[in-house]
Amino acid sequence: MKITILGCGHSLGVPVIGCKCPVCTSDNPKNKRLRVSVLLEINGINIIIDTSPDFRQQMLLTNINKIDAVLYTHDHADHIHGIDDLRQFNALQDEVIQTYGNIEIMTAIKKRFAYAFNDKPNSGAMFRPAINANMLPEATLHEFTVKGINIIAFEQGHGKSTTQGYRIGNFAYSTDVDTLSDRAFATLAGVECWVVDCLRYTPSYSHSYLERTLEWAKRVKAKQTILTHMAHEFDYDTLSAELPTGVFAGYDGMVIEI
Numbered sequence: 281m282k283i284t285i286l287g288c289g290h291s292l293g294v295p296v297i298g299c300k301c302p303v304c305t306s307d308n309p310k311n312k313r314l315r316v317s318v319l320l321e322i323n324g325i326n327i328i329i330d331t332s333p334d335f336r337q338q339m340l341l342t343n344i345n346k347i348d349a350v351l352y353t354h355d356h357a358d359h360i361h362g363i364d365d366l367r368q369f370n371a372l373q374d375e376v377i378q379t380y381g382n383i384e385i386m387t388a389i390k391k392r393f394a395y396a397f398n399d400k401p402n403s404g405a406m407f408r409p410a411i412n413a414n415m416l417p418e419a420t421l422h423e424f425t426v427k428g429i430n431i432i433a434f435e436q437g438h439g440k441s442t443t444q445g446y447r448i449g450n451f452a453y454s455t456d457v458d459t460l461s462d463r464a465f466a467t468l469a470g471v472e473c474w475v476v477d478c479l480r481y482t483p484s485y486s487h488s489y490l491e492r493t494l495e496w497a498k499r500v501k502a503k504q505t506i507l508t509h510m511a512h513e514f515d516y517d518t519l520s521a522e523l524p525t526g527v528f529a530g531y532d533g534m535v536i537e538i
């Protein structure tokens with residue numbers, strides 16, 4: 281499995297518009313963070329998690345011309361607003377794009393982007409995406425397959441709402457999370473690579489922060505824990521020097537093979 285970090289930034293992205301802080305004005309390319317998303321390539325099957333507002337740019341930076349599935353974590357704008365650019369994949373693949381998420385998430389996305397989900401394939405002029413919403417009936421824990429690939433969706437706390445974490449083989453993705461249940465930890469047991477929310481140094485009401493994410497990493501014991509959804513408080517080099525063995529700051533374009 282090849283994992284590509286398409287974006288590891290928080291909802292505003294880094295640099296933040298108008299911000300003159302040392303990280304936002306840094307020349308280090310690893311301090312440039314698009315909104316969070318990840319690409320998984322597994323035996324010719326391409327799975328994307330979320331369609332961020334930077335989705336078009338992220339797709340231009342990869343070589344893929346086919347998306348077999350989009351898994352949605354939740355309906356916050358920084359995770360879904362690139363959805364319209366799926367229409368180019370309709371054209372490339374000549375088929376409806378399959379998306380997955382629990383009923384609550386997919387209902388919210390369908391409501392906001394109703395025009396993209398009228399379940400009729402595009403024909404002729406390509407003005408809108410053609411997307412199929414696969415609703416996962418159980419939000420707390422649900423197992424399903426995409427073209428033979430086994431995927432487990434599990435529930436995570438995100439402030440007053442919840443998000444879906446995903447486990448695919450020995451990889452797991454936990455963005456936008458501030459609490460994890462014992463059940464979620466049981467689902468994460470044995471993962472080799474875990475990409476996990478770490479907003480900043482100080483606590484947040486809906487995201488994990490450095491101290492908490494490092495505690496979780498000790499419990500999950502993945503060979504590689506990769507931090508994501510990072511704000512401009514984190515300078516890549518400073519943060520990297522502070523992290524224990526096996527924990528890494530993510531950066532856009534990072535590739536991990538497991």
Ligand SMILES: [Zn+2]
Pocket residue numbers: 290291316356358359456509
């Ligand atoms: Zn987010």
Ligand SMILES: [Zn+2]
Pocket residue numbers: 295296299300301302303304305512
């Ligand atoms: Zn800044």
Ligand SMILES: [Zn+2]
Pocket residue numbers: 354356438456
């Ligand atoms: Zn969120």
